[in-house]
Amino acid sequence: MTIYFYKVWQPYGCFSNFSPHGIQIQGTYWATVEHYYQAQKFVGSIDAVIIPAIHNAPTPEEAAxxxxxxxRQLRCDWDIVKTQVMREAVLKKFLTHTEIRDILLNTGNEIIVEDSPNDYFWGCGKNKTGQNQLGKVLMSVREEIRKLVSVTALTEKYL
Structure with missing residues (x-):
């Protein structure tokens, strides 16, 4: 069974970048993954002055x-780094918040799809032909956390 998610209040809404699960990255606390991701678009660009406003936006919708x-001018390497930026933030989110980590791990090996009708890069788009990069990031993070949990369990058992 494929797992679809989109809005925060829907099933699996914690997979959304808009979910209220803050992260701390490089010494800075971000209210949501969306806040962090949107701000990273401008690191080192001429429009980097917008970063504090994104950081302080009252909602993820406003940050977006x-x-x-x-x-505004994006950083010159944005197309190259955006998926890695997203992955770093999503991994941090699920390592930080155990209650949603368990939800992610309990998806087993199911395919996870961001059911965005508008986004054909991060989501599947209206006609389900999008790249679903956020779903792929979530599945990759799920696998990495599984490996970390296994290593931790083994370490605890034998130390």
């Missing part, structure tokens, strides 16, 4: 709107 403003 600030980050998606087409008049």
């Amino acid at each position: 709107a600030l980050g998606r403003c087409s008049s």
